Amino acid sequence: MLDVVIVGGGVSGLYAAYLLQQKGLKVQVIEGSARLGGRLQTIYTPEGHPVDLGGQWIAPQHTRLLNWIKVHRIPIHPTYTTGANLLITRNRRRRYHGSIPRLSALALLDLGWGLARLKRMARHVSPQSPWQISRPAWDEISLATWMRKQFYTKEARKTFAVGLSTVLGCEPEEVSLWHTLFYIQSAGSLEVLIQTQGGAQEMKFSQGAQTLVETLSSQVSWVIDEPVRRIIWERRRVQVYTTKHHYDARVVLLAIPPALTGHIGFEPPLPPSYSQLAQHMPMGSVTKVVALYDKPFWREEGLSGHILRLEGGVRVTFDTSPADGSYGQITGFGVGPNARSLLRLSPEERQAYYEAELHSLFGVRPQRLYYKVWAEEPLIGGCYAGYFTPGGWRYFGESMRRSLPPLYWCGTERSSTWAGYIEGAMAAAEQATEDLLQVI
Numbered sequence: 001m002l003d004v005v006i007v008g009g010g011v012s013g014l015y016a017a018y019l020l021q022q023k024g025l026k027v028q029v030i031e032g033s034a035r036l037g038g039r040l041q042t043i044y045t046p047e048g049h050p051v052d053l054g055g056q057w058i059a060p061q062h063t064r065l066l067n068w069i070k071v072h073r074i075p076i077h078p079t080y081t082t083g084a085n086l087l088i089t090r091n092r093r094r095r096y097h098g099s100i101p102r103l104s105a106l107a108l109l110d111l112g113w114g115l116a117r118l119k120r121m122a123r124h125v126s127p128q129s130p131w132q133i134s135r136p137a138w139d140e141i142s143l144a145t146w147m148r149k150q151f152y153t154k155e156a157r158k159t160f161a162v163g164l165s166t167v168l169g170c171e172p173e174e175v176s177l178w179h180t181l182f183y184i185q186s187a188g189s190l191e192v193l194i195q196t197q198g199g200a201q202e203m204k205f206s207q208g209a210q211t212l213v214e215t216l217s218s219q220v221s222w223v224i225d226e227p228v229r230r231i232i233w234e235r236r237r238v239q240v241y242t243t244k245h246h247y248d249a250r251v252v253l254l255a256i257p258p259a260l261t262g263h264i265g266f267e268p269p270l271p272p273s274y275s276q277l278a279q280h281m282p283m284g285s286v287t288k289v290v291a292l293y294d295k296p297f298w299r300e301e302g303l304s305g306h307i308l309r310l311e312g313g314v315r316v317t318f319d320t321s322p323a324d325g326s327y328g329q330i331t332g333f334g335v336g337p338n339a340r341s342l343l344r345l346s347p348e349e350r351q352a353y354y355e356a357e358l359h360s361l362f363g364v365r366p367q368r369l370y371y372k373v374w375a376e377e378p379l380i381g382g383c384y385a386g387y388f389t390p391g392g393w394r395y396f397g398e399s400m401r402r403s404l405p406p407l408y409w410c411g412t413e414r415s416s417t418w419a420g421y422i423e424g425a426m427a428a429a430e431q432a433t434e435d436l437l438q439v440i
């Protein structure tokens, strides 16, 4: 019999397996899809250039991740930020520096006031116990409802919506205001979420995030292509059934997004606050687009490659070229109603749309263009992460963090720090393995 079966071969599951193996436990990771890594996925162009279709950036605050990177000598480099950023509105292109775009004086004041207020409000959320709602009204409304009351100018509201939807991975009308505040607090501040230098986009994996997945997976025992369908749980034993095999263990650690728990049959059934969590935490819906060019030509025009656009499908871009600038790479995010409506199109139509978008943004047709709609990954269901709709934290938040021995949970959504990020996936693994080691 195994000590621990871990369901899910993303960062959280693989890191938890590593930590438990270090303690001498017999652990098996079971991944349902044909590859490890989950929301980290690197593909390679015919020239051998890495393209990250999932997570790729590292913040200086990501201490667990940076420690792993250092120990395993994974190459990383700073994101290129020299030069001017661009704000593109319906009829103008304006250059700006820093993280706040150049809006009209009134809109700028409006935006600054709104951001300051959101920052102050976030201090009311405890990332350790966000289900303790000190301001109930904030958990009863969406972020969009708050924005409607907060912003006087359309320009400030639109700019805020593009920024926040790119950070959260969902639209303001979908997510609870309280969850937005939790997300900010779990990262430490709104600035670190938005900023490239000093924040969430500061560094990237030079050879792709796959290098992280490889260093994790080379140290643990795993299988792929075995979706877990059924778990029979008793006080001191679990039986985990995949489409191919069955595994006996003392405990099971589910390292999957909460929304995916609903795909597994539990016997006996989970208590309602656990089973319904899956219905109340949908996954975000962002399309990631990566364009490659023979050189980062925008740098010659004094541009950083960072664009904020208030209309269209691709609304935010970053320069993700290699450290030596030997070729150009732009990463963009498809958010907002246009990007959402594209989900109905065929892959070829979407490809043509995104090629045209990048062409219109940079004035040059990309040599290669890749995109990924994460909502189409059946065992992930969207990106970047799960989020709570109004009332979610109040009714299901505690169940999300509390184990149900012999069932334990991890995954980035369950972290109190950097939830939604690689760092959060590692922190949640640490927390779950500490809990589990107390009883096993």
Ligand SMILES: Cc1cc2nc3c(=O)[nH]c(=O)nc-3n(C[C@H](O)[C@H](O)[C@H](O)COP(=O)(O)OP(=O)(O)OC[C@H]3O[C@@H](n4cnc5c(N)ncnc54)[C@H](O)[C@@H]3O)c2cc1C
Pocket (backbone or CB within 6 Å): 007, 008, 009, 010, 011, 012, 013, 030, 031, 032, 033, 036, 037, 038, 039, 040, 053, 054, 055, 056, 057, 058, 226, 227, 228, 229, 255, 256, 257, 260, 263, 264, 286, 288, 374, 379, 380, 382, 383, 384, 385, 410, 411, 412, 413, 420, 421, 422, 423, 424, 425
């Ligand atoms: C486009 C995109 C951009 C991002 N950018 C960044 C970034 O720049 N920086 C950053 O820090 N984070 C970023 N993130 C978020 C980051 O990738 C995730 O937070 C992190 O990878 C989540 O890891 P996880 O192990 O918690 O979950 P996952 O990676 O989702 O792993 C869960 C695994 O469980 C498997 N699974 C699900 N159900 C079953 C089942 N029944 N049986 C067996 N296996 C199952 C899934 O296939 C998956 O492999 C991004 C994510 C995306 C998608």
